[in-house]
Amino acid sequence: MNRFSYTRAEDMTSALRGIASAPGARFIAGGTNLIDLMKENVEKPGRLIDITRLALRRIQSLADGGLRIGALATNSGVAYDQEVERRYPLLAQAILAGASAQLRNMATVGGNLMQRTRCSYFYDTATPCNKREPGTRCSAREGFNRGHAILGTSAQCIAVHPSDMCVALLALDAVVRVSGPDGERTIPMAEFHRLPGDTPHTDTNLGAAELITAIDLPAEGFPRHFAYLKVRDRASYAFALVSLAAALDIEQGTIGRARIALGGVAHKPWRDPQAEALLQGRSATAQSFAQAAEVVLRGAQGFEHNRFKIELAKHAVVRALSRAATREGAA
Known part of the structure; x- marks a missing residue:
């Protein structure tokens, strides 16, 4: 060090x-x-x-019916907060799927947003890595890439974003509040993280001198029909091969709004508005969910060791949406 x-x-x-x-x-x-x-x-x-020591730990209700989570609130504190559990159970479920209890007790929600998108080659300083040293190469593309990205990749990087919390925040249309030299601003969760492109060393759109102060959740948190599914090699303390945050509004068997966000498949949490739009007005059936899965994964590209993740992700979409539709409020 x-x-x-x-x-x-x-x-x-x-x-x-x-x-x-x-x-x-x-x-x-x-x-x-x-x-x-x-x-x-x-x-x-x-x-x-x-x-x-900054006063950024509060979890408080907003005048518009939403909820504000201070950036220094711990992951455990958020997951077990009564308002989060009641109004945003998808978020609580996703947080508890991540890391270990010890890490959740220490980690903050602001830090979770800022954790690096990474893989084993990023950690290995003896191998080239464009994220660590721009302009070298991506060792994962020709190396062991079983856990790597299948969506939004570039020639520069195929690492995946590791957060579970961020997948749920994306599905919930959360907004990140930041402060910096030019004052305060907000960044929609969908725009906070970046795809690798030609600058894989830049993970977020946060300015170098900016600080995350809070995360705002909208009033509607899909408390009735939701599911967080995490497919991984072992049952605890493992990053997702594929994860899925699913949330639905259903009335008399017909879908109103739908949210589908994936983790473990791209350099950032992944969401496809076209797949969500396809479900609106449709029956909540396995056939509808399978069609949505095909749309979500239509641009997927596998590499030597991770092509299986394409079909795995499709099955995960169907399974998570089916859980959300049939297991109302399930944890």
């Missing part, structure tokens, strides 16, 4: 001033991803700014 300086911000002003005055500095809260990467000499910030 490289040497670095450490400071503790007492308020938002000092946090933003500190990050703006030290290029390459990083904010740290739970540190569950950043410290891990620093130990492996993948991340080498010269300065860490501790933001754990």
Whole structure:
């Protein structure tokens, strides 16, 4: 691990001033991803700014009926919050599918948003990696790529985003609130993370001197018909091969709104509005869900070891939507 300086911000002003005055500095809260990467000499910030004393832990109702989750709320705190469990059970279910209880107790929701999209080659500093060293190459494309992306890939990177929480936030149309030198702004969850393109080292659209302050959830959280499905190699503490957040409005067997968000398949959580639109006004049947699955995966491209994920993802779409339709409020 490289040497670095450490400071503790007492308020938002000092946090933003500190990050703006030290290029390459990083904010740290739970540190569950950043410290891990620093130990492996993948991340080498010269300065860490501790933001754990900032007043960003509250979970509060909004005037428009939505819910605001402070960026420093822990993953466990959010998953077991009574309002989240009651109004946004899909989010609670997704969080509890991720990592371990110990990590969920430490990790913050802001940190979860900011964790790096990564793979084993990103961690291995002896191998080329465009995410770690732009302009080298993507070792995964010709290497062992069983867990890698099948959607939205580029010649530069085929790593997948690891978060479960972010998949549910995308399905719920969450909005990320940030503060920076130019004041406050909001970023829709669908625009927060990036596909690799020619800049795989840039995971998000957050500015270098900006800080996540909260996540806003809309008033409607699909509390009746929802499901989070995570397909992985072992039952705990494993990233998803494919994950699926499904949410439906159903009246008398007919689908109104539909939400389908996938994890484990792309450089960012993946959602396809065309597949969701296809389900509107349709019967909640396996046939309808299978047609939606074909639309979601229509552009999928497999590599030597992960082509199986295309069919796996299609089955996951059908299974999760079927659960959402038939197991009302199931956890």
